[in-house]
Amino acid sequence: MVSIDNTNSTTANGHGAAAAAVDDNMSTDPPAQESNGSQPEFDAYRRRKSTILPLEVGTRVNCRWRDGKYHPVKVIERRKHFSGGSNYYEYYVHYTEFNRRLDEWVHLDQLDLSSVETDVDDKVEDKVTGLKMTRHQKRKIDETHIEGHEELDAASLREHEEFTKVKNIATIELGKYEIETWYFSPFPPEYNECTKLFFCEFCLNFMKRKEQLQRHMKKCDLKHPPGDEIYRDKTLSMFEVDGKKNKIYGQNLCYLAKLFLDHKTLYYDVDLFLFYVLCECDDRGCHMVGYFSKEKQSEESYNLACILTLPPYQRKGYGKFLIAFSYELSKKEAKVGTPERPLSDLGLLSYRGYWTRVLLDILKKHKGNISIKELSDMTAIKAEDILTTLQSLELIQYRKGQHVICADPKVLDRHLKAAGRGGPDVEGSKLIWTPYKEQN
Ligand code: ACO
Ligand code: ZN
Numbered sequence: 447m448v449s450i451d452n453t454n455s456t457t458a459n460g461h462g463a464a465a466a467a468v469d470d471n472m473s474t475d476p477p478a479q480e481s482n483g484s485q486p487e488f489d490a491y492r493r494r495k496s497t498i499l500p501l502e503v504g505t506r507v508n509c510r511w512r513d514g515k516y517h518p519v520k521v522i523e524r525r526k527h528f529s530g531g532s533n534y535y536e537y538y539v540h541y542t543e544f545n546r547r548l549d550e551w552v553h554l555d556q557l558d559l560s561s562v563e564t565d566v567d568d569k570v571e572d573k574v575t576g577l578k579m580t581r582h583q584k585r586k587i588d589e590t591h592i593e594g595h596e597e598l599d600a601a602s603l604r605e606h607e608e609f610t611k612v613k614n615i616a617t618i619e620l621g622k623y624e625i626e627t628w629y630f631s632p633f634p635p636e637y638n639e640c641t642k643l644f645f646c647e648f649c650l651n652f653m654k655r656k657e658q659l660q661r662h663m664k665k666c667d668l669k670h671p672p673g674d675e676i677y678r679d680k681t682l683s684m685f686e687v688d689g690k691k692n693k694i695y696g697q698n699l700c701y702l703a704k705l706f707l708d709h710k711t712l713y714y715d716v717d718l719f720l721f722y723v724l725c726e727c728d729d730r731g732c733h734m735v736g737y738f739s740k741e742k743q744s745e746e747s748y749n750l751a752c753i754l755t756l757p758p759y760q761r762k763g764y765g766k767f768l769i770a771f772s773y774e775l776s777k778k779e780a781k782v783g784t785p786e787r788p789l790s791d792l793g794l795l796s797y798r799g800y801w802t803r804v805l806l807d808i809l810k811k812h813k814g815n816i817s818i819k820e821l822s823d824m825t826a827i828k829a830e831d832i833l834t835t836l837q838s839l840e841l842i843q844y845r846k847g848q849h850v851i852c853a854d855p856k857v858l859d860r861h862l863k864a865a866g867r868g869g870p871d872v873e874g875s876k877l878i879w880t881p882y883k884e885q886n
Contacts, residue, residue, distance in 0.1 A: 491560065498562050499554075500524060500535045508561040509539055509552055516558055518542050522549065522611050538612050545791060546708055547628035549613065615640060615705060619659070621647035621733050623758045631704035647733055650698035670732035671695065671723040676879040677771070682870060683732050684771065685723045686879070689716030696721060699737065703754045709788055710752050718742055719751065720882060722775075724768060726759075735759040738768050740775070742882050747828060749776045749783025753793060763869030765796045770872045773804075776826035777874075779881045784828040801827060801835040802865040809841075809853045810862070816851070 501507065501521050508516040519539035527534040537557070540549045610630035618625050619642070633652075637643065643652045644659035648668035653659045672695050673687035689696035696716030704710065719739045725732035736755035741748055750772040755764045769785075776783035785797060804825050809816070818836075822829045836842050836851060839861050843852045 495559055498559065500526075500533070501537060501557070501562070506542075506563040508558040509541070510556045510558070511541065516561070517544075518561075519552075519557075525551075547706075610708075614638070615643055617642045618645055618652075618702070618705065619643075619656070620645045620702075620756070623756075625757050627705040628757075629705060629708045631701055633701055645698075645702065648731060650695055650702060650734075652698065652701070669730075670725060670727075671721075671734065673721075673723075676722075677872075677877050679870070679873055679876050681727050682767075683725045683727050685725065685732070687721040687723060689719040689721060693717070699723075699739075703737070703752060706754055706757065707752055708790060722768070722771065724764060724771075736764050736768055738772055740772065746786075747781065747783055748786045749773065749781070749826075750785045753785070753796075763867070765792075766800055766869030767872060769796060769800045770869065773826045774872050774874060774877060775879070775881070778877070778879060779883075782822050782826050782828045784831055797831075798835065798838070799865045800868075801831055802839065802861060803868055805832060805835060806839075806858045806862050806865070809851065810855065810858050812853075818851075 498505075501524065503521050503523060505521045507519060507521070509519040511517050519541050521537050522540050523538040524535050525538075527536075536551050536553060538549065538551050540546060613627060613630050615627050615631060615633065615637075618627060633640075633643070637652075637654065640654050643654065644656055645652045646659065646662055646666055646668075648670065649666055649672075651662065651666075653662060670683070671685040671687055672692045673685045675683055676686045677684035687695060687699075693716055696719065699721055700716065718741055720742060721737055721739050723737040724735050726735050727733070734756070736753070736759060738753040739751040741751055750769070753765065753768055753772075755762075755768070772785075773783060785793070789797060804827065805821060808821060808824060818829050818832050821827070821832050825832075833842070841852050841857070841861075842849055844850075
């Protein structure tokens with residue numbers, strides 16, 4: 447199992463509430479590792495501190511994370527409070543080794559000021575390429591390869607990060623859960639001052655105050671997503687919501703989803719999309735656990751635009767279920783499909799696992815030759831995705847002048863074991879659905 451965050455609990459994925467203010471003009475002790483130093487060292491530390499504070503945006507420094515250890519960060523933003531005659535700063539930092547969902551506001555006392563980087567232009571070696579370059583050049587290269595963004599070019603990445611650099615909403619309430627958010631989401635301007643939002647779990651309207659939500663819940667008569675229930679298996683249901691018929695619901699869902707999706711553009715034009723909402727149902731109603739969106743018509747043969755499992759429901763196999771469901775729809779449409787790019791780190795892991803399980807299961811059972819085209823016809827997985835999956839597992843070999851799939855049962859078993867189990871089964875017979883085109 448690959449661990450992405452070192453955290454897998456619901457709340458640990460996001461950041462905590464806004465940090466308490468710390469006075470930058472107050473004397474702070476030097477970090478623990480320096481506190482045994484002599485008086486001259488201590489004086490030097492204080493002098494240095496007075497010249498570097500407040501820290502500039504862009505500064506690189508080590509910061510104490512929730513694991514108690516120091517990790518390199520970059521200061522993304524700072525904010526100032528004026529109180530009791532002193533200036534107070536808190537800093538919004540990005541842990542350069544981790545995904546952006548872990549960005550957070552921190553106190554000055556979490557920062558190891560002795561590690562503040564001054565821009566030395568001596569040459570360093572890039573471990574990947576072995577090339578010698580200045581720190582500045584190396585940083586530029588590292589920055590364009592931020593985890594999960596390999597497929598964006600440097601200019602779009604910069605633009606994206608500038609606009610979305612600071613998380614706006616820190617937590618949301620949805621159904622019985624309070625959930626810490628991961629990323630910025632462009633809520634309308636009247637929500638600019640809010641750090642917490644309260645969602646109706648059925649119509650997904652969001653409110654600034656708990657009392658508003660309580661009043662809303664008395665009036666709201668939805669007990670499941672709007673639209674058609676197209677699949678039911680015991681307590682699991684899938685609803686198809688047409689963005690054109692349920693515009694507000696579609697927009698609310700996009701605002702909500704963006705809190706957990708980093709690099710997806712928010713489509714205001716929800717008319718063009720269908721939303722497939724997965725629910726756990728009980729006697730109180732159908733509670734959304736995740737969804738995927740799908741363009742009504744896709745020239746690029748995308749069969750999924752965005753996929754999300756809400757954090758309290760993650761790592762239970764629902765992501766795998768949603769992916770399998772998207773291919774089940776493609777099979778019914780007699781089309782091949784592929785997810786829209788770029789994939790996030792977690793999206794890529796989920797898809798790799800799905801592709802591996804589906805393709806290797808077939809290869810294991812199949813007798814005789816089989817081509818990529820045949821695999822694609824059987825699974826609705828686009829040929830390119832089949833090829834990259836088999837290549838990454840080193841199952842494509844070049845023999846006697848042509849490419850062949852190597853299907854040694856032992857090797858297949860080893861890969862299948864590593865890919866883990868699938869999610870809840872998608873029972874094709876329980877899907878009651880007509881592809882969009884045919885309805886018109
Ligand atoms: N750490 C390590 N591996 C993980 C993690 C994690 N935190 N989360 C998922 N995985 C991998 C594992 O291999 C896991 O299988 P396993 O549990 O058997 O080891 C596999 O992905 C899928 O697990 P599921 O439980 O089926 O997936 P989940 O319900 O958690 O949903 C999803 C996966 C949808 C990607 C979820 O993580 C999510 O919503 N993330 C935020 C939004 C996002 O990134 N969406 C994809 C964007 S790309 C696009 O939309 C086209
Ligand atoms: Zn409602």
